[in-house]
Amino acid sequence: MKATYIYGAGDVRVIDVPDPSIQQSTDAIVRVVRACICGSDLHPYHHMAPNSAGNSIGHEFVGVVEDTGSEVRTVKRGDLVIAPFAWSDGTCDFCREGLQTSCRHGGFWNMGGVGGGQAEAVRVPLADGTLVAAPVTEDSPLVPSLLTLSDVYGTGYHAAIRANVNSRTTVTVIGDGAVGLLAVLSARGLGAEQIILMGRHKDRTDLGREFGATDVVADRGDEGIERVRELTGGDGTHVVIEAVGYMPAYEQAVGVVRQGGVVSRVGVPQYESAPIGGRVFYGNISLTGGPAPARAYIETLMPGILDGRVDPGRVFDREVDLDGVPDGYRAMDTREALKVIVRP
Numbered sequence: 001m002k003a004t005y006i007y008g009a010g011d012v013r014v015i016d017v018p019d020p021s022i023q024q025s026t027d028a029i030v031r032v033v034r035a036c037i038c039g040s041d042l043h044p045y046h047h048m049a050p051n052s053a054g055n056s057i058g059h060e061f062v063g064v065v066e067d068t069g070s071e072v073r074t075v076k077r078g079d080l081v082i083a084p085f086a087w088s089d090g091t092c093d094f095c096r097e098g099l100q101t102s103c104r105h106g107g108f109w110n111m112g113g114v115g116g117g118q119a120e121a122v123r124v125p126l127a128d129g130t131l132v133a134a135p136v137t138e139d140s141p142l143v144p145s146l147l148t149l150s151d152v153y154g155t156g157y158h159a160a161i162r163a164n165v166n167s168r169t170t171v172t173v174i175g176d177g178a179v180g181l182l183a184v185l186s187a188r189g190l191g192a193e194q195i196i197l198m199g200r201h202k203d204r205t206d207l208g209r210e211f212g213a214t215d216v217v218a219d220r221g222d223e224g225i226e227r228v229r230e231l232t233g234g235d236g237t238h239v240v241i242e243a244v245g246y247m248p249a250y251e252q253a254v255g256v257v258r259q260g261g262v263v264s265r266v267g268v269p270q271y272e273s274a275p276i277g278g279r280v281f282y283g284n285i286s287l288t289g290g291p292a293p294a295r296a297y298i299e300t301l302m303p304g305i306l307d308g309r310v311d312p313g314r315v316f317d318r319e320v321d322l323d324g325v326p327d328g329y330r331a332m333d334t335r336e337a338l339k340v341i342v343r344p
């Protein structure tokens with residue numbers, strides 16, 4: 001089969017690899033119907049040291065179950081399934097607490113002999129705990145929106161949940177990438193009435209307005225902070241969702257959070273240390289966020305997609321086949337594309 005591998009910064013290739021096969025009685029083999037490219041895939045695309053062996057890549061996919069091990073009970077051949085970006089047993093203490101990314105027996109795609117999602121098929125470990133069947137077929141127009149449950153929608157929702165967004169909280173979302181836009185959609189869904197989206201790409205912030213943003217601030221740095229303060233009577237917002245991952249976005253978040261408020265980070269931080277004194281301490285600011293247990297949110301978020309209340313799949317603005325994946329990386333890196341969907 002064909003699968004996408006990365007060999008170093010800027011070096012993404014689609015190669016032939018052996019077809020995946022059942023190795024454990026709890027495995028399933030899933031034929032990929034749609035995958036996508038994540039903003040976090042761009043981190044190795046920027047920084048990975050050259051490696052002649054390469055590594056498979058891609059962690060968001062929906063597909064059809066082709067085969068199952070003898071112990072698999074909750075999905076069966078022919079089911080259209082959503083795969084979250086971490087696999088998990090669904091039974092350990094962390095899974096039962098809804099933190100499947102910390103599963104005691106789980107793991108992540110592209111590690112430990114498990115392949116990636118930007119491929120024709122994937123071996124899914126712990127299929128019962130990991131996969132969720134969706135009541136549609138692979139030609140359903142809902143498939144792109146269901147695909148967002150793999151990661152990007154769940155991640156935006158996680159940011160809002162960690163910060164306890166509700167009808168009494170004002171929210172700033174920093175970043176107009178797909179996660180930021182779906183954090184807007186999530187905050188709206190949780191009842192937030194003022195949602196300020198900070199982003200500079202008008203086509204993206206326009207979609208953000210359709211998802212529920214009430215204000216858009218295109219300025220950054222001190223000017224951006226000043227604008228948000230003007231919009232909030234000088235105080236900033238109760239919640240700031242940081243969906244970028246670089247230090248200036250963190251500094252901006254601290255600058256626009258209201259005293260007593262929460263900064264929730266889901267932009268994978270590309271820094272190891274950050275200021276936590278000053279405004280953070282004296283303002284009683286909470287810091288939260290982390291990798292979303294996307295699996296925990298699939299059953300919560302799927303009904304809104306199935307009944308048409310939300311259409312998170314609108315974040316996809318370009319489609320490629322597998323051979324087009326390297327160009328998809330280029331298009332996301334240059335911001336020609338917001339988010340690329342892959343149809344193997």
Ligand SMILES: [Zn+2]
Nearest residue numbers: 089092095103
């Ligand atoms: Zn677990």
